[in-house]
Every structure is written in structure tokens, then in C-alpha cells.
Amino acid sequence: MLRDTIKAETITAMKAGNKERTATLRLIGAKIKDRDIELRTSSKEIDDDVLVTEVLQKMAKQRKESITMYVDGGRDELAAKEEAELAVIEEFLPQQMSEEETRAAIEAIKSDLAADSIKDMGKVMGELKARHGAELDMTKASAMVKESLT
Structure with a gap:
């Protein structure tokens, strides 16, 4: 532990x-x-x-x-x-995901949730945090999600 x-x-x-x-x-x-x-x-x-x-x-x-x-x-x-x-x-923190890995994870979640507009940002962010919360800087991830949904 x-x-x-x-x-x-x-x-x-x-x-x-x-x-x-x-x-x-x-x-x-x-x-x-x-x-x-x-x-x-x-x-x-x-x-x-x-x-x-x-x-x-x-x-x-x-x-x-x-x-x-x-x-x-x-x-x-x-x-x-x-x-x-x-x-x-x-x-003591887990290894952080690279920018490419983060973008790939965002795209996978977008396709899983059928997210295609900025209105789906909350759903995508919630799922991203649930799946990869420990390995991500959520501030940077938020900007990437917003960019990919617009």
C-alpha cells in the first residue's frame, strides 16, 4: 500500500x-x-x-x-x-500519461459515449476521471476534451 x-x-x-x-x-x-x-x-x-x-x-x-x-x-x-x-x-504518484496517450483516451471515451458536442463535456470528463484519474492532470485533460469537442 x-x-x-x-x-x-x-x-x-x-x-x-x-x-x-x-x-x-x-x-x-x-x-x-x-x-x-x-x-x-x-x-x-x-x-x-x-x-x-x-x-x-x-x-x-x-x-x-x-x-x-x-x-x-x-x-x-x-x-x-x-x-x-x-x-x-x-x-509516489503514478506515472502520468503522455499527451498522445491522453488524446487517445479522450477519443476512445468520446466514441464509447457517442459524444460529439461541447454539451457532452461533463460526461466525457467524468468518464475520463473514472478511468484514468490517477494518471492525468485533469486541468490539461479538460482543455484537450474541450478542444476535441468543439
């Missing part, structure tokens, strides 16, 4: 004395615990690896946005810190 891998990596980083990696891994653990607490009141059952992957994707997206803002603001030292955290987070 992904959660156990992260815990093991945290212990390894602590033993190695790698403070930056340890801090990032502890941050990941804290975010996962926060998500666990949120789900206590929920009646939905979510697979543990799916939950951890969702948390990691959200953290990666936040880091990417922060990097952009820091670079635009001329704060390169803060951008470097965020990039280091992003590198650790991405170690």
Missing part, C-alpha cells in the same frame, strides 16, 4: 538525516491523516491507495501553482523549496 511505503520512506529519511525529505514526507503523512479525519463522518468507502493518490495529486497541484507564483514574483529560493517538495511528492 502507498501509505505504508510513505511511512517506510519517512523512517528511512529520518535515519539518513535528510531533513528536507523528512519534512516533506511528514507533511504528506499529515495531509493523509487530515483526509482520514474528514472521511470519518462520510459514509463513502474509498480505497486507501485512491485516497492517498488524491491527496498527493492535490499537494502536487498546490506546489505547481506556488512555484509559478514564486517565479513570477522573483522569489527563486521559495520556488526552489517548492520544487524540492514537488519532487518528493511525485515519487
Whole structure:
């Protein structure tokens, strides 16, 4: 399980004395615990690896946005810190689909759903997330779906 891998990596980083990696891994653990607490009141059952992957994707997206803002603001030292955290987070995420693979997946879903207009975008996006949610940057995928449906 992904959660156990992260815990093991945290212990390894602590033993190695790698403070930056340890801090990032502890941050990941804290975010996962926060998500666990949120789900206590929920009646939905979510697979543990799916939950951890969702948390990691959200953290990666936040880091990417922060990097952009820091670079635009001329704060390169803060951008470097965020990039280091992003590198650790991405170690645990599934391999992302290439642009060609994403376009092929979109076309397959369009043909499966007989989607041909922008009105079908919600259906296509829902199915795309269900089939390939962990391997896709949904922001980029959304733009590709919109482009293919217009």
C-alpha cells in the first residue's frame, strides 16, 4: 500500500538525516491523516491507495501553482523549496500519461459515449476521471476534451 511505503520512506529519511525529505514526507503523512479525519463522518468507502493518490495529486497541484507564483514574483529560493517538495511528492504518484496517450483516451471515451458536442463535456470528463484519474492532470485533460469537442 502507498501509505505504508510513505511511512517506510519517512523512517528511512529520518535515519539518513535528510531533513528536507523528512519534512516533506511528514507533511504528506499529515495531509493523509487530515483526509482520514474528514472521511470519518462520510459514509463513502474509498480505497486507501485512491485516497492517498488524491491527496498527493492535490499537494502536487498546490506546489505547481506556488512555484509559478514564486517565479513570477522573483522569489527563486521559495520556488526552489517548492520544487524540492514537488519532487518528493511525485515519487509516489503514478506515472502520468503522455499527451498522445491522453488524446487517445479522450477519443476512445468520446466514441464509447457517442459524444460529439461541447454539451457532452461533463460526461466525457467524468468518464475520463473514472478511468484514468490517477494518471492525468485533469486541468490539461479538460482543455484537450474541450478542444476535441468543439
